[in-house]
Structure formats: structure tokens, C-alpha cells
Amino acid sequence: MTEINNQHRRQLLACGIVQGVGFRPFVFNLAESESLKGLVSNTSAGVLIEVQGPLSAIENFCIRLTQEAPPLSRIVSLEQKDISPVFPCPQFVIELSRNTPGTNTIIPADMATCTDCLQDIRTPGNRRFGYPFTNCTNCGPRWTIIERIPYDRAFTSMAAFKMCPLCHQEYNNPRDRRFHAQPNACPQCGPKIWLQYGDDKFCNNEALEKTCHLLAQGKIVAIKGLGGFHLAVSAMNQKAVLRLRRRKHREAKPFAVMTSSIEKAGTITEISDKEKELIESSASPIVLLRKKDSTPQEQLAHSIGSNHRRLGVMLPYTPLHHLLFDQLKSYGIHTLVMTSGNKSDEPICLSNKEALEELNSIADAFLLHDREIVRRADDSVVQIISTEPHFFRRSRGFAPVPVFVKNNGPDILAVGPELKNTICLLKNDRAFLSPHIGNLENLQANNFFRETINTMTEVLECDPQIIACDLHPGYFSSQWAQQQKTAGKTVVPIQHHHAHMVAVMAEHQLESSAIGIIMDGTGYGSDGTIWGGEILVGGIQKVTRIGNFKTVALPGGDAAIKAPWRTAISYLYQCIGKKSVNNILPSSFNELPVDSILEIIDKNINCPQTSSCGRLFDAVAALCGLGLEARYDAQPAIELMALTCNKEVSKAALLTDVKLDHSLVLPAGSLVTGVARLLKAGHEPTELSARFHRTLIEVFTQAALIASAKSGLSKVILAGGVFQNELLLYGLVESLKAVGLHPYRPLQTPANDGSIALGQALIARSIVSNAPESTCGFFNS
Ligand code: ZN
Numbered sequence: 099m100t101e102i103n104n105q106h107r108r109q110l111l112a113c114g115i116v117q118g119v120g121f122r123p124f125v126f127n128l129a130e131s132e133s134l135k136g137l138v139s140n141t142s143a144g145v146l147i148e149v150q151g152p153l154s155a156i157e158n159f160c161i162r163l164t165q166e167a168p169p170l171s172r173i174v175s176l177e178q179k180d181i182s183p184v185f186p187c188p189q190f191v192i193e194l195s196r197n198t199p200g201t202n203t204i205i206p207a208d209m210a211t212c213t214d215c216l217q218d219i220r221t222p223g224n225r226r227f228g229y230p231f232t233n234c235t236n237c238g239p240r241w242t243i244i245e246r247i248p249y250d251r252a253f254t255s256m257a258a259f260k261m262c263p264l265c266h267q268e269y270n271n272p273r274d275r276r277f278h279a280q281p282n283a284c285p286q287c288g289p290k291i292w293l294q295y296g297d298d299k300f301c302n303n304e305a306l307e308k309t310c311h312l313l314a315q316g317k318i319v320a321i322k323g324l325g326g327f328h329l330a331v332s333a334m335n336q337k338a339v340l341r342l343r344r345r346k347h348r349e350a351k352p353f354a355v356m357t358s359s360i361e362k363a364g365t366i367t368e369i370s371d372k373e374k375e376l377i378e379s380s381a382s383p384i385v386l387l388r389k390k391d392s393t394p395q396e397q398l399a400h401s402i403g404s405n406h407r408r409l410g411v412m413l414p415y416t417p418l419h420h421l422l423f424d425q426l427k428s429y430g431i432h433t434l435v436m437t438s439g440n441k442s443d444e445p446i447c448l449s450n451k452e453a454l455e456e457l458n459s460i461a462d463a464f465l466l467h468d469r470e471i472v473r474r475a476d477d478s479v480v481q482i483i484s485t486e487p488h489f490f491r492r493s494r495g496f497a498p499v500p501v502f503v504k505n506n507g508p509d510i511l512a513v514g515p516e517l518k519n520t521i522c523l524l525k526n527d528r529a530f531l532s533p534h535i536g537n538l539e540n541l542q543a544n545n546f547f548r549e550t551i552n553t554m555t556e557v558l559e560c561d562p563q564i565i566a567c568d569l570h571p572g573y574f575s576s577q578w579a580q581q582q583k584t585a586g587k588t589v590v591p592i593q594h595h596h597a598h599m600v601a602v603m604a605e606h607q608l609e610s611s612a613i614g615i616i617m618d619g620t621g622y623g624s625d626g627t628i629w630g631g632e633i634l635v636g637g638i639q640k641v642t643r644i645g646n647f648k649t650v651a652l653p654g655g656d657a658a659i660k661a662p663w664r665t666a667i668s669y670l671y672q673c674i675g676k677k678s679v680n681n682i683l684p685s686s687f688n689e690l691p692v693d694s695i696l697e698i699i700d701k702n703i704n705c706p707q708t709s710s711c712g713r714l715f716d717a718v719a720a721l722c723g724l725g726l727e728a729r730y731d732a733q734p735a736i737e738l739m740a741l742t743c744n745k746e747v748s749k750a751a752l753l754t755d756v757k758l759d760h761s762l763v764l765p766a767g768s769l770v771t772g773v774a775r776l777l778k779a780g781h782e783p784t785e786l787s788a789r790f791h792r793t794l795i796e797v798f799t800q801a802a803l804i805a806s807a808k809s810g811l812s813k814v815i816l817a818g819g820v821f822q823n824e825l826l827l828y829g830l831v832e833s834l835k836a837v838g839l840h841p842y843r844p845l846q847t848p849a850n851d852g853s854i855a856l857g858q859a860l861i862a863r864s865i866v867s868n869a870p871e872s873t874c875g876f877f878n879s
């Protein structure tokens with residue numbers, strides 16, 4: 099009976115991202131390698147494991163479980179307890195999912211093709227050789243094919259394809275890497291591609307060949323991908339890229355590209371180790387990489403975006419992408435522009451029918467397939483800023499994997515702001531931020547917004563009674579929220595910059611009070627004016643505005659955002675008076691109707707007041723001659739930043755003396771005037787860009803020190819779209835550390851409005867839990 103005496107049994111419950119990522123087969127193989135018996139099962143609470151055998155083997159198993167877990171899994175908690183051994187226990191088994199509806203279900207994001215699958219499609223004789231829908235438990239579509247949970251083939255768009263006997267065998271074999279890979283498929287039984295070119299139709303490999311041929315001719319091909327369509331064109335063909343710009347009505351905004359390999363990306367950009375890791379990760383985002391100084395036009399068409407230091411680059415992430423590039427090699431093409439397949443500002447196209455109709459005026463041909471995309475997911479956009487990731491858009495590959503937050507309370511639906519909208523479902527300690535929805539300015543985007551709310555609440559089985567929205571009553575999302583009152587929901591409006599601050603606090607699981615430096619474009623203030631350059635002090639439930647940029651008139655309101663030179667005039671008017679403005683303006687303003695703008699300001703005709711930091715950037719950029727109109731979001735600020743670099747900023751002189759007092763009215767007009775004066779004196783825009791950034795860093799550091807002295811706090815939250823500026827973010831983080839403060843920046847979610855919903859959700863939960871009678875967390879000082 100020694101054997102029985104030697105038997106121990108331990109029960110483990112692993113929670114986190116442990117379903118749909120190959121976790122159970124991993125456990126199975128791990129147990130076998132330690133000669134342990136027992137079981138593993140998916141349950142609503144997480145993955146349940148019971149291992150039985152000698153104690154030393156069990157200990158080894160537990161250590162290796164966390165150390166060797168599959169790359170896409172993330173164990174957030176692991177509970178363990180010893181239980182009585184069970185007899186007989188002859189083997190280790192994977193139990194059928196106990197798929198009770200999951201309170202803790204986490205749906206994995208879509209994942210780029212793994213190296214094993216890549217080898218399959220490139221190996222002649224392999225039954226998946228050349229097959230564009232190859233995948234396994236370590237890779238392939240997830241979120242974009244799931245109709246509802248449990249995550250089972252029957253509830254995905256793969257249900258339409260019946261597995262052939264060979265695929266079925268793989269699916270049922272725990273030693274196979276396609277064990278329970280729900281989208282498992284092969285050429286015999288899976289989806290197929292075809293190319294629609296005018297009235298001609300080409301199938302399978304012929305479709306690929308013809309697509310490459312057309313791309314080599316400079317044609318624009320709409321390609322159905324994972325979370326929507328791309329418009330593809332050779333990035334090495336200047337004329338073709340210009341044609342795409344014209345047809346898509348996208349005049350200036352840079353395009354992202356896809357290169358055939360990391361090596362090819364390395365010929366046109368500089369890639370650090372961190373960047374390499376990110377771009378090759380299973381999320382496979384667009385990474386903003388530093389362009390090489392002199393890439394010839396034949397390698398990268400200048401029209402992709404010449405006023406930028408960085409280029410958005412991604413690697414092939416589906417088998418179809420890889421197969422395309424394999425064939426494009428013979429044409430000498432290694433880089434494609436891959437831009438969202440949409441009309442500008444509308445959501446990315448989803449179905450074949452939609453694409454054929456909507457993109458008809460843009461694409462010359464359509465590479466289609468018959469696996470339905472259930473949900474949209476745009477490409478994510480990330481940059482590494484001083485070794486840490488910085489999101490511009492968090493979507494495919496990341497959403498809807500939750501941000502794990504600390505506070506617990508009722509479920510909340512937060513509906514986000516107007517621009518760069520995402521929504522957030524807050525459930526227990528998980529904040530599920532949706533993929534990028536976009537600007538809620540047209541019917542299609544509005545429908546996508548509603549659709550996302552429906553699918554997120556359905557899929558996550560959660561119907562919150564509390565809805566958080568922006569304080570701005572005119573936003574589409576706010577109005578939608580107010581309409582839900584008729585269904586008995588409680589609506590909690592949240593101030594925009596408070597939400598920015600708390601989104602970052604949520605990520606870092608900060609619960610106590612902090613200082614917020616929130617630099618942004620536009621947000622509705624609690625006093626009804628437009629905010630966007632705010633110093634806040636407080637916590638999740640409530641903050642106080644203790645400082646802000648001196649407000650300025652925005653001549654013509656939104657018109658001034660599109661024509662930044664107007665804002666420049668307004669700052670000068672405020673700072674040096676109407677009569678002096680014309681004397682100080684650079685010659686680039688000569689042709690502009692400056693006097694009529696001065697009149698508008700004088701008479702206060704449609705001149706809303708703003709404390710926005712984004713507008714301050716606009717004004718300085720306009721003076722520096724960077725375009726008289728902003729043709730896409732933040733264009734002036736981005737181009738102003740591109741004039742200089744970290745090194746120049748760190749050694750630049752200040753524009754003016756900065757000495758903030760306790761009133762914390764941050765200087766804006768004097769900075770603009772300083773730039774105008776120095777330009778007049780013959781200084782170059784490159785120098786002034788560096789000095790402007792340096793001065794802002796000084797202003798914010800002084801403000802943080804004063805806020806810290808007033809409040810006794812030392813944690814400083816940096817949030818808002820302006821912090822997408824890498825020079826400002828980097829410089830300020832260093833500067834705050836140097837004076838002994840503790841800066842926190844967004845790492846998992848964007849600094850811009852893409853994370854507003856996350857902040858809204860946490861604030862609403864805190865208010866409802868602690869002070870149910872109040873409806874807004876914001877209290878003006
Ligand atoms: Zn794979």
C-alpha cells in the first residue's frame with residue numbers, strides 16, 4: 099500500500115486569460131510529463147485543475163504551471179488547496195467544458211499566425227500548404243468570429259464549415275496543437291478565397307496570383323482580413339499611393355504599411371529590441387517606428403507621409419498576408435500600404451456586400467473570402483516611448499481583453515466621448531474596453547456604437563443598470579445614455595478630464611488621491627466652457643480643478659481647430675493687444691484675413707473660451723508655418739513635434755521666464771508671443787519647436803510642484819491626447835522624477851479619448867457606491 103500512501107491530490111483554480119489560448123492541452127501535457135493523474139476543466143470561475151501523485155511531482159507541476167504557461171495566457175490568480183486523493187485515478191483527463199454561463203469569461207483577442215502554422219502553409223506536401231485560413235490554439239481569429247459565449251465552434255462564424263475527418267481528429271486530440279482550436283480548418287473543409295476583378299472571378303491560388311499581379315501594376319485591391327477590410331496598394335509606387343489618397347479623400351494623413359518581414363521593416367526604419375518584441379507579438383499591432391533618414395522613393399513612396407519622423411509599420415498577421423507577400427517577392431514588392439477599408443470617417447467595412455458597395459469607387463479589385471467577420475476590429479496602433487508601450491489606438495489583438503482594476507462594485511456601462519469613441523463594460527475587477535469605434539459623427543458610426551454596446555453586453559452576459567457618459571449634453575453617446583433612463587437606468591455624467599485622469603489611475607490600480615496634469619484637445623468643463631489644459635487634484639470619486647491654462651477666445655469655434663492660424667491671432671490679441679498683432683506676425687500670415695479675425699474677437703462673435711493645450715500647440719505650429727489648415731486630427735502638433743527631438747529639447751533655452759504662482763494660471767499667450775518675437779528676430783522653427791517643448795515641460799513641472807506643496811501628494815497622473823507627443827511625455831516624466839515626484843502614464847490604454855470610457859466607468863462606480871445622491875464627481879474649486 100506504499101503507493102497509495104504516497105498519493106497526494108491538489109486542486110487549483112486558474113483565473114485570467116486562460117480560455118481559448120491552449121491552456122488545457124498545456125496543463126494536460128504538463129501533468130503527463132510529471133506523471134501526474136487527475137483532470138482539467140473549463141468552468142465559469144476559471145480553469146479547474148486537480149493533480150494527483152507524489153508531492154514532489156505536484157510541487158514541480160505548480161511551479162511549471164506559471165513558468166511555462168502558453169504565451170497568450172495570463173494567470174491573474176491561482177488558488178490552491180490540498181484535497182483527499184481519489185481512487186482509482188488511472189489517468190489525466192481533459193473534462194468536457196463545464197460551460198455554465200461565465201461570470202468570469204474572458205474572450206481572447208485575435209492573434210497573429212504562429213510560427214508552426216506559418217511552417218505548415220509554407221511546406222509543400224503539408225495538407226495546409228498554401229492554405230490562407232490555417233490556425234491553431236496558439237493563433238488565429240477569436241473576437242472577430244465569436245457570436246456568443248461559450249466560445250465554441252457552434253457559436254462562431256466557423257459553424258458554417260463542417261470539419262473534415264482529419265481536422266476533427268486534430269480537434270479531439272489533446273496532444274495536437276489544434277486540440278479544441280475552434281476555427282480549425284483545412285483546404286478540404288474550410289473557408290476559401292476568391293478575387294473579384296470587374297466581372298472576372300479568380301479562385302484559390304489563382305486569386306492570389308492575380309492579386310499580386312494587380313498590385314504590381316499599381317492597382318488598389320480591397321482585401322478582406324481579420325476584423326475588416328484593408329485597402330492595399332504597393333507602398334513602393336508613388337503614383338499608386340497618390341491615387342489611393344485621391345480616391346479615399348485622404349489628403350495628408352500618413353498611411354500605415356505592412357512589410358513582408360521584420361528584416362524588410364529594418365531597411366526603412368530603425369527598430370529597437372522593445373519595438374521588435376511588440377511588432378512581432380501575437381497582437382501584431384501597427385508600431386510607429388523611426389524612419390531612416392534617406393529611404394529612396396523606390397523603397398517607400400514619399401506620399402505615404404513625409405512630414406513625420408515615424409512610420410506606422412505592421413507585419414503580416416494572417417496566413418493570407420504571408421501568402422501574398424511570398425508571391426509578391428517575385429515582383430520585388432515587400433511593402434504594401436494597408437489602410438482601413440472604409441470611406442473616410444466611417445467604420446471599416448465588414449461584409450463582402452458592404453465592401454463591394456462602399457469601396458467600389460476606391461478599389462480596382464476585391465480579394466474576398468467566405469468566412470464571415472462577426473465583429474469589426476481595426477488595427478491597433480502603438481509606439482514605444484522610453485521602453486514602454488504607448489497606445490494610439492487599442493483594438494485588434496488587445497480588445498476586448500480586460501484591464502484588471504482594483505475597485506469592486508456594481509456593473510457599469512460607460513459610453514465614452516464623441517471622438518475616438520470606445521465603450522467600457524466594468525464587471526467585478528475587469529474593465530472591458532471595446533475595440534475602437536471611431537468618431538460618432540455619422541450614421542454608420544452611430545450604428546456601430548449601438549451594435550458594440552449590444553454585443554459587449556450580450557457576449558459578457560452583463561446588463562448594467564448604471565450608465566456613465568460624458569458631461570457634454572450634445573455628444574451622441576451622452577444623448578444615447580440619457581434615452582436609457584426610460585428603461586429605468588441610472589445615468590451618471592462624468593467630466594471629461596476627470597475621466598482621463600482616472601483611466602490612468604485605473605490601469606495602475608491607484609486608489610488614493612493624486613495630482614493630474616491633463617493636457618487635451620477639447621472637453622466640456624463643469625463650468626460650461628471648453629477645457630483641455632487642466633491641473634486636477636483628487637481621486638476616483640472626486641477631483642478639484644486647481645489650475646489651468648489661461649483661457650483664450652477661439653475665433654469661430656470649431657472653425658479655428660481646422661484653421662489654427664486663427665487661434666494664433668487670438669493668443670497674440672490677448673497678450674499684446676489688437677493694435678500690435680499685425681506687427682509681430684510672420685510673413686506667412688500676409689495673405690490671411692487677419693483683420694477680420696481681430697474683429698470677430700473684438701466683438702466676441704462665436705468665440706468660445708478655451709483652456710485647451712491642444713489649441714496652444716495649434717497656434718505655435720501655425721506661426722512656425724506648418725500649414726494654414728489642419729487636415730487631420732492633431733496635424734499641426736504632430737508636425738511641430740517632428741521638427742525637433744528629445745536631445746534638442748533637453749538642451750533648449752526657455753521661450754520666456756517661467757515663474758508660476760499658487761493661483762496656477764498657466765501661461766499660454768506669453769509662450770505664443772515669445773515664439774512670434776523670436777521668429778521675427780530670425781530664429782528657425784526647428785529651434786522654436788525645441789524651446790516650446792522645453793518651456794511646456796518647465797511649466798508643467800512647476801505646476802506639479804506647486805500642486806504637490808498644496809496637497810501633500812506626490813503621484814502625478816499624465817493623461818490626455820497631448821501626451822501622445824513623445825517629446826513632451828518623455829521630457830516631463832524625466833523632469834518630474836528629477837524633482838522627486840512620481841509620474842504615472844497610460845501604458846495599457848491610449849492617452850487620448852480612446853480610454854475615456856474606462857475612466858467614466860470607474861468614477862461612476864465610485865460615486866454610486868459611496869455617494870449615490872450625487873450625479874457628478876466634479877466639484878469646481
Ligand atoms: Zn498556429
Ligand code: ZN
Pocket residue numbers: 261262263264265266283284285286287288
Ligand atoms: Zn479539414
Ligand code: FE
Pocket residue numbers: 594598618619620621818819850851
Ligand atoms: Fe480628451
